Amino acid sequence: AVEGLAGKFRGSMAGALMGDCLGAPFEGESRASRSVLNSYFRRLADPALKVPYKLYTDDTAMTRCVAQSLIDEKGYCATDMAKKFVKEYYNEPKRGYGSNVTDVFAALRATKFQDVYAPAGIQFGGRGSYGNGAAMRIAPVALFCYDAPDKEVVHIAKDSSLLTHANRLGYNGAVLQKLEKLLELMEQGDSVTPSQVEDTLGVYISAHMSVPTAIYSFIRALNPVTNIESDNAFLRTIHYAISLGGDTDTIASMAGSIAGAYYGFSEIPESFHRHCEALSDAIEQADQLFKMRKPKSTET
Numbered sequence: 001a002v003e004g005l006a007g008k009f010r011g012s013m014a015g016a017l018m019g020d021c022l023g024a025p026f027e028g029e030s031r032a033s034r035s036v037l038n039s040y041f042r043r044l045a046d047p048a049l050k051v052p053y054k055l056y057t058d059d060t061a062m063t064r065c066v067a068q069s070l071i072d073e074k075g076y077c078a079t080d081m082a083k084k085f086v087k088e089y090y091n092e093p094k095r096g097y098g099s100n101v102t103d104v105f106a107a108l109r110a111t112k113f114q115d116v117y118a119p120a121g122i123q124f125g126g127r128g129s130y131g132n133g134a135a136m137r138i139a140p141v142a143l144f145c146y147d148a149p150d151k152e153v154v155h156i157a158k159d160s161s162l163l164t165h166a167n168r169l170g171y172n173g174a175v176l177q178k179l180e181k182l183l184e185l186m187e188q189g190d191s192v193t194p195s196q197v198e199d200t201l202g203v204y205i206s207a208h209m210s211v212p213t214a215i216y217s218f219i220r221a222l223n224p225v226t227n228i229e230s231d232n233a234f235l236r237t238i239h240y241a242i243s244l245g246g247d248t249d250t251i252a253s254m255a256g257s258i259a260g261a262y263y264g265f266s267e268i269p270e271s272f273h274r275h276c277e278a279l280s281d282a283i284e285q286a287d288q289l290f291k292m293r294k295p296k297s298t299e300t
């Protein structure tokens with residue numbers, strides 16, 4: 001088995017995929033009941049269950065592009081990443097993309113990638129999208145920048161986000177503002193209900209109403225959660241994130257990538273591997289990112 005840091009790289013990529021695949025059936029629906037979700041996870045854990053695997057959505061389609069671009073270019077190349085997004089979208093447009101980001105893909109293609117940041121900048125009357133479509137695909141950037149100086153991870157995270165999402169609220173202030181609320185919720189411990197999380201942090205498709213929620217899901221699921229039967233801590237994270245309703249694939253994917261990195265791939269129950277599309281690709285990309293990780297920073 002792959003242990004240690006390599007297992008954490010695999011866990012992060014696999015966790016992002018699994019949160020997306022397992023959360024997608026519930027996206028945009030009203031919050032699933034505790035019995036529906038408990039039996040969903042119980043059934044999937046049964047090795048005898050015969051069902052097709054769950055398809056990944058735009059979250060994973062774009063995560064795969066980010067990872068592959070960093071691998072192919074051995075670093076951040078805006079044009080290559082933008083081209084990969086566009087090629088992927090036109091190959092498989094029915095992965096559930098946000099309704100406005102597809103205009104960015106069309107404009108990038110029409111302008112032959114001449115100014116790769118321009119199309120995102122003119123979304124929503126020139127303010128840019130505050131959708132969570134940049135945050136949902138960020139895990140490979142964190143892995144690629146493992147041990148790199150902070151300014152490197154900030155640079156790649158920000159610039160790769162700007163290829164599709166230019167709204168300053170989306171990637172800056174609003175997220176930080178919400179982190180204060182996140183701390184407030186953490187102080188309240190186990191008594192916090194799904195409605196409170198929805199009202200305080202949000203379960204919406206905007207970055208500022210989903211990123212703090214994903215972080216909260218990871219923290220909350222470190223310990224058993226009332227009404228959540230999953231006793232494996234990795235699965236509990238995804239189960240809890242989905243239980244909040246709303247943008248379930250994306251919140252579960254972001255929470256899953258953190259949990260997978262924290263617990264490591266070997267902690268992900270094997271019975272769930274076959275339920276997610278293209279898990280072997282996620283592992284392969286994780287291994288490549290692991291092999292090419294930056295040497296330990298010598299910055300003081």
Ligand code: R7I
Nearest residue numbers: 096097098099100101124128129130131132133205247250
């Ligand atoms: O952010 P994005 O890629 O969407 C990601 C979400 C995830 O939940 C995926 O699973 C998928 O379902 O979609 O796509 P965008 O089209 O940029 O943003 C998503 C939506 O956020 C838009 O269609 C708008 O409804 C909303 N939105 C805004 N609304 C008003 N004003 C984003 N920015 C704005 C804004 O500035």
Ligand code: MG
Nearest residue numbers: 057058059249
């Ligand atoms: Mg999606």
Ligand code: MG
Nearest residue numbers: 027096097098
């Ligand atoms: Mg969708």
Ligand code: MG
Nearest residue numbers: 027247249250
């Ligand atoms: Mg979503």
